[in-house]
Amino acid sequence: MAAEIKIALAGNPNAGKTTLFNALTGARQHVGNYPGVTVEKKEGLYECQGRMVKIVDLPGTYSLTAYSVEEVVARDFLVGERPQVVINIVDAANLERNLYLSTQLFEMGIPTVIALNMMDVAGDRGISIDAKKLSGLLDVPVVPIVARTGQGLDELMRQTVDLALRDRPWQAADISYGADVDQTLLEMVEKIEAADFLTDIYTSRWTAIKLLEVDGQLREKGEAANRPLYEELGRMVERLSAHTFKTLETYPEAIIADYRYGYIKSILMQGVLSHKYDVNRLHTSDKIDRVLTHRFVGPLVMVAVLFALYQFTFGLSTLPMAWVGDFFALLTRGVNQIMAAGPLKSLIVSGIIAGVGGVLGFVPLIMLMFMGLAFLEDSGYLARVAFMLDRIFRVFGLHGNSVMAYIVSGGIAGGCAVPGVMATRTLRSRRERMATLLTAPFMNCGAKLPVMALLIGTFFAKYQAGFMLFLTILSWVVALLVAKFLRLTILKGDSTPFVMEMPPYRFPTFKGLLIHTWEKTWRYIQKAGTVILGISILMWVMMSYPGISKDDAQTIHQQRQEITEGFAPGDSTRQRLLAKLDSQQAELALRDSAAGHIGIFLEKISWLAGFNWRSNIALLGGVAAKEVIVSTLGTAYSMGDKNGVDSASLARTLVASPGWNPMVSISLLIFIMFYSPCFITVVCIAREAGSWRWGLFSIFFNTGFAFGLATLVYQLGLFLGFGG
Amino acid sequence: MPMVMMRNMEKNQTGTIVAVKVGGELGRRIREMGMVPGTVITIQGRAPLNDPVALRVMGGTLTLRNNEADNIEVEVQ
Numbered sequence: 001m002a003a004e005i006k007i008a009l010a011g012n013p014n015a016g017k018t019t020l021f022n023a024l025t026g027a028r029q030h031v032g033n034y035p036g037v038t039v040e041k042k043e044g045l046y047e048c049q050g051r052m053v054k055i056v057d058l059p060g061t062y063s064l065t066a067y068s069v070e071e072v073v074a075r076d077f078l079v080g081e082r083p084q085v086v087i088n089i090v091d092a093a094n095l096e097r098n099l100y101l102s103t104q105l106f107e108m109g110i111p112t113v114i115a116l117n118m119m120d121v122a123g124d125r126g127i128s129i130d131a132k133k134l135s136g137l138l139d140v141p142v143v144p145i146v147a148r149t150g151q152g153l154d155e156l157m158r159q160t161v162d163l164a165l166r167d168r169p170w171q172a173a174d175i176s177y178g179a180d181v182d183q184t185l186l187e188m189v190e191k192i193e194a195a196d197f198l199t200d201i202y203t204s205r206w207t208a209i210k211l212l213e214v215d216g217q218l219r220e221k222g223e224a225a226n227r228p229l230y231e232e233l234g235r236m237v238e239r240l241s242a243h244t245f246k247t248l249e250t251y252p253e254a255i256i257a258d259y260r261y262g263y264i265k266s267i268l269m270q271g272v273l274s275h276k277y278d279v280n281r282l283h284t285s286d287k288i289d290r291v292l293t294h295r296f297v298g299p300l301v302m303v304a305v306l307f308a309l310y311q312f313t314f315g316l317s318t319l320p321m322a323w324v325g326d327f328f329a330l331l332t333r334g335v336n337q338i339m340a341a342g343p344l345k346s347l348i349v350s351g352i353i354a355g356v357g358g359v360l361g362f363v364p365l366i367m368l369m370f371m372g373l374a375f376l377e378d379s380g381y382l383a384r385v386a387f388m389l390d391r392i393f394r395v396f397g398l399h400g401n402s403v404m405a406y407i408v409s410g411g412i413a414g415g416c417a418v419p420g421v422m423a424t425r426t427l428r429s430r431r432e433r434m435a436t437l438l439t440a441p442f443m444n445c446g447a448k449l450p451v452m453a454l455l456i457g458t459f460f461a462k463y464q465a466g467f468m469l470f471l472t473i474l475s476w477v478v479a480l481l482v483a484k485f486l487r488l489t490i491l492k493g494d495s496t497p498f499v500m501e502m503p504p505y506r507f508p509t510f511k512g513l514l515i516h517t518w519e520k521t522w523r524y525i526q527k528a529g530t531v532i533l534g535i536s537i538l539m540w541v542m543m544s545y546p547g548i549s550k551d552d553a554q555t556i557h558q559q560r561q562e563i564t565e566g567f568a569p570g571d572s573t574r575q576r577l578l579a580k581l582d583s584q585q586a587e588l589a590l591r592d593s594a595a596g597h598i599g600i601f602l603e604k605i606s607w608l609a610g611f612n613w614r615s616n617i618a619l620l621g622g623v624a625a626k627e628v629i630v631s632t633l634g635t636a637y638s639m640g641d642k643n644g645v646d647s648a649s650l651a652r653t654l655v656a657s658p659g660w661n662p663m664v665s666i667s668l669l670i671f672i673m674f675y676s677p678c679f680i681t682v683v684c685i686a687r688e689a690g691s692w693r694w695g696l697f698s699i700f701f702n703t704g705f706a707f708g709l710a711t712l713v714y715q716l717g718l719f720l721g722f723g724g
Numbered sequence: 725m726p727m728v729m730m731r732n733m734e735k736n737q738t739g740t741i742v743a744v745k746v747g748g749e750l751g752r753r754i755r756e757m758g759m760v761p762g763t764v765i766t767i768q769g770r771a772p773l774n775d776p777v778a779l780r781v782m783g784g785t786l787t788l789r790n791n792e793a794d795n796i797e798v799e800v801q
Contacts, residue, residue, distance in 0.1 A: 063756040067749050096759040096782045125783075251747060257755035261763070279783045286768070295772045391773035394789075497792060498776055499753040502785040655785050683775070 005164045006051045006081070010074060010105065011089035012098050013060035014503040018115045020089055020147040021057045022515055024157070028618025031519050034073045041073075046379035048157045053164075056083065064104040066217035069430070075217075078110055079201050084164035087156070089115045092122035092129055092144070093504075094275060099264045099405050106138070106173035109203040113160045114142045120149075121504075125283060126276030134272045139173075148509060172205035177259040181212065181252055184240045188212075188233055195229050198222060211237055212252040243715075285380075285504035293384055302385060306403070310375065310412050313368045313419070314446075328357035339347030346544060347537070358625055359529050359680065362418050366524055369408055369419035371517045376404075378508035383500065387631055390498060395488025396480045397495065399432040405437070408480060417441040417681040421688055422520070429496030435483040437688055438698055441677035442479040444472060447626035448672055454630055455665045458651040475673060482705070524684075535679045539624045541594070543617075548589040556585045586635050595620055609671060609710040610664040619671070623699075625678050663722050667714035674706035728800055730765075730777070730793035739800035746795035759783050759796060785799040 011017040021029075025044025042057040058077060059070035066072050078086065090098035095116075105112050121621035122171055134459055135142035141159045145152030176182055188208035193199065198207050198221060204662045210218040211233055222230040241251055248255070293296055332349050339345040377381045387399030393402050402424075403411075409420025420440045427433035444452065456467050487493075548556075559581055567574035590596050591613075606616055614636035621632040634650050637657070654660050676699040677685065686695030727742060739761045744754050758781050759765070766780040775790045 063752070065752055065756075067752065094782065094784045097784060100758065127783075250743075253747065254744065254751065254755065257752070258760045258762075261758065261760045265762075289769075289778075290786075293769065293771065293778070299772050383787075387772075388771050388780065389778060390789070391775045421771055497750045497753045498787065498789045499750070499757055499759075499792060500787045501757070502778060502787055504785075646741060 004051050005085075005161060006083045007053060007160060008056045008058050008059045008083040009089065010078075010086050010101065011060060012094075012101060012501075013063050014501060015060070015089050015091040015094075015098055017057065017060055017089050018516075019509060019512060020087075020115065020117065020145070020153075021055065022509075022512055023147050023150055023153060025055055027339075029519070030075070031523065032176060034077070039069055039073045039093060046157060048161050051161060053157070053161065055087075055146045056081075056133075062101060064101070064108070065213065066215050068428070070428075072217060078108065083110075084167065085111045085113055085160050087113050087115050087160055089117050092116045092119050093125055093127060095122075095127075095129065096261075096264055096268060099268075100260060102138070103173070103175060103260045106140070107209055108206050109170035109172040110242070111163050111168050111170070112140050113156065113163055114140055115147075115152075115156050116142055116144045118148050119144045119152075120146050125281075125416075128276070130272050130629045132435075133240070133270070134267070136268060137267045137272065170203055171647070172203040174205075175263050176259065177252075178255050180240060180244060180247075181255055181259075184236055184252075184509045185209065185212070188236055189338040191229065191233065195226060196227050197226050197233075197594045208233075209256065212240070213256060214253060218533065264653065283504065284349050288504075288505055292381070293388060298384075298388055302388060305376070305381065306407055307412070309404075310407060310415070312372050313365065313408065314414060317364040317368050321361055322659065324357070324361050324364065328353055328361075329682075331357075333447060343544070347540060350443070350544070351537040351540035352533065353538075355533045356529065358536065359525070359532045362416065362680065363521060363525065365416055366419050367517055367521045368421065370520045371513055373404065373408075373423055373426065374513050374516045375508055378506065378512065380503045380505045383424060383502050386500070387502065394495060396484040397432070397491075398436055398480075398483055399427055399429060399496070399498075401427050401433065402436040402483075405440045406443055406476070409440040409443040409473075411476060413444040414446045414449060415443060415466065416445045416447070417443065417677055418444075418524075418684055421681060421684045422524070424688060429663065431487065431491045431493050432496060434689060434694070435486045435491050437685060438486060438694070439479040439483045441681050441685075441698065441702065442482065442674055443475050444673060445626065447678065450627065451622075451629045451633075451672060452669060454651060455669055456647070458654055459662045459665045471669065471673065478674060478709075531683045532680055536624065539595075539621070542598075543590060543593050543595045543621065545594060547592065548585065552592060556581060556588070583635075589635070590617060590632075590635050606707075608715070609707060610659075610667045610714045611671070612659050615668060622672065623676050623679060625680070626672070629672065663714055663717040666717065667710040670713055671706045671710040674704075674709060676700075676703045725799050725801065727797055730779075730796040730798050731790045733767045733798060733800065735767050735769055737800055738764065739798035740764050741796060744795060744796045745797065750792060750795070754788070754792070754796065757786055759786070764772050765798065 009017055009021055021044060022040060029042055029044040032041045032043075033039065039059050044055050044057070046053045046055055056077065058074040059705055061068070061071045061074050064071055064075050066075070084393065086105060088102050090102065102112070102114060113173035114135075116129065119129075122129065129144070131144050132144045134580040141163060143152055143156040143159055145156055147153070177185070185205065188211065191197070194205055197204075201221075202210075207218065207222070211222065214237075219230075222233070237252070244250055244255060288332045292301055331554045332353055335345065335348055335353070339348070357602050376385075382401060382404070384401065388400065389403050393400055404426060405420045405423040407415065408423045409417040410413050417440055420443065421437045423435040424433050424440070427436060452468070456464055460467050560578070563574060563577045563581065567577070591600075595617050596613070599613040599620060602616045603611075603613045606612075611619070614633065617636050618629045618633040621628040630650070637650060637653050676682070682695045682698055685698050686692045689695070728739075733739065741759055741761050743761060744751060744759060746754070763781060768778040768780050768785060770777050776787045777790060777793055778785055778787045
């Protein structure tokens with residue numbers, strides 16, 4: 001059945017918009033993006049009186065200015081797609097402030113139904129609202145609901161569908177902004193209507209109001225549509241601004257906002273709203289805040305909560321991640337048994353299964369991270385974290401909420417940048433968000449730990465714990481400093497205002513958490529799955545082709561013959577020598593592959609930081625996934641093939657190898673910590689930032705930065721005589 | 725009654741906003757959250773590092789940084 005009616009859902013953040021959307025559409029949702037931006041677009045279906053209603057969930061906003069992406073998206077959707085009705089969900093316990101958005105919908109003129117949500121909470125707080133009276137005064141239907149329990153939803157949808165079927169034309173509400181502004185508005189409207197200026201998109205009064213508010217988007221559109229008239233209107237705005245500044249020391253924009261609130265107050269005072277208790281009486285939530293944001297107790301609780309989130313995510317995901325790993329190991333074994341050795345088998349095992357397994361291996365981790373984060377966000381605690389940490393993070397051009405992304409990425413060693421980058425979604429301000437997601441991969445994720453443990457254990461066994469702690473601190477320092485650097489250069493700009501709402505604590509709904517988690521995880525699987533598979537195959541090709549050279553193959557072949565002829569089958573020395581030969585063959589095949597050639601070529605530069613071609617190949621492999629570094633290093637030192645590396649013997653080999661010393665390992669450690677994020681992370685960065693350019697940026701900027709730092713440390717170390 | 729900038733208000737002090745002396749994005753954000761002349765606010769507390777500040781406005785809690793509160797003039801009770 002096709003949708004006959006299209007409606008939009010608008011409201012403030014924290015007004016319960018998502019809860020209402022989930023309650024109405026249930027599992028019948030589709031999540032996409034608005035064209036050109038990373039704001040999520042959620043659509044769902046609802047059946048009412050035999051009619052299919054398509055519901056579009058607009059991003060939560062406090063206003064309809066053109067300042068944030070969310071507001072522009074919401075606005076463009078309303079005027080561009082013309083839904084028949086917009087349901088404006090307002091928080092009954094916060095009516096006055098929530099109606100500010102409503103007044104702007106009225107100004108726009110779109111038919112509106114007000115869903116008065118959280119009537120139960122309002123009741124508990126001694127707030128009573130006369131919905132009928134409010135409806136009469138605002139001249140729009142007002143339906144009291146409780147979105148969490150579903151109370152009032154049928155009535156809400158009945159009224160919405162009724163209004164949609166009436167097919168009323170858009171009509172801008174006539175709110176007064178004081179004599180001066182009203183007079184100018186009238187004159188402007190006259191001119192706008194006479195010239196049909198943008199009237200195909202906006203009601204004339206809305207156009208005039210937005211011009212008075214110096215709205216960037218409308219000015220651009222206006223200038224393009226009719227320049228002479230736009231300039232004439234501009235002069236009228238300037239005249240009024242000069243006048244109000246002279247008489248009132250303020251601008252029309254501020255006057256309009258003040259009058260909107262005045263309009264709301266005047267309506268609420270006509271017996272719509274009554275309080276049983278003092279308005280600013282402290283509620284349970286505020287009492288909790290006395291402890292949770294307390295000067296001393298607050299930070300302690302916060303550390304405990306962040307640690308708990310970390311434990312929850314990484315502790316609970318270990319087992320399911322092992323299951324996924326086991327499953328793919330089983331699959332590999334199956335393929336190994338069925339198929340004969342050859343390029344096709346190698347492609348399936350090392351290219352396809354390894355790639356898909358790599359992506360799916362993260363799924364349990366991502367699900368738990370989203371669930372934990374959604375719990376913190378929906379419960380309201382995340383806003384408190386931002387509140388407490390903002391002072392510190394602001395110094396580096398970040399936001400209090402950046403801490404989540406850092407911690408999940410490995411701020412407590414062992415995290416993962418993939419969910420970390422996705423965790424930046426809780427940041428509403430673009431520049432702060434970009435700086436966070438570009439620096440989060442600097443943290444020591446779990447995949448970097450094996451190679452770090454190998455290097456530290458090999459060269460600094462005595463100071464293992466201290467060294468690890470030092471590297472964790474180093475990752476924070478570097479991430480914060482680079483964030484500051486980015487905010488001073490390519491992400492330059494004022495910090496986004498922190499004017500923010502601290503929502504009351506709420507217990508999140510289980511259904512909401514599940515829907516949220518599933519949605520985000522599924523999008524990860526879809527997007528990462530396709531791209532990573534391609535990249536994984538590419539890496540496999542690079543490390544397998546053109547394959548071992550004729551001369552090398554000849555040598556190996558000869559040696560093999562010598563061994564098989566020299567020892568009887570079943571002789572243990574024969575087995576040992578053959579295994580060693582296999583390793584040698586793997587090493588030579590790797591050296592002769594495209595990746596090997598690149599590694600050797602890169603030696604020309606990489607010697608500056610002390611890396612030989614073997615390290616280069618391992619690092620190249622590490623771009624696919626950091627876990628690969630140790631195994632590739634093993635293959636390159638012929639310490640095993642793809643089936644496994646004995647890290648103890650690899651450590652012995654490294655110590656004995658010429659060209660390896662503590663300074664090289666420090667340089668390599670630094671490089672591994674900060675160079676290009678793994679491909680899965682790069683894909684996530686590109687997706688979250690909304691452009692492939694940011695993904696490429698993170699590859700090249702991070703690698704360049706890491707190489708510079710590693711070189712600096714290495715050369716300094718040599719200069720000071722630590723190279724021996 | 726004395727006029728002060730919001731930054732200088734003490735915890736639990738109540739007052740009425742007289743003027744919001746900033747335009748642009750910050751001014752708009754402040755106003756759209758209900759901090760307009762005539763609104764009564766109470767300082768609820770400050771973050772552990774003394775910044776940002778939390779206030780009660782119209783029965784809800786808002787937060788803003790001290791340097792943002794510098795633009796809001798309040799007549800205290």
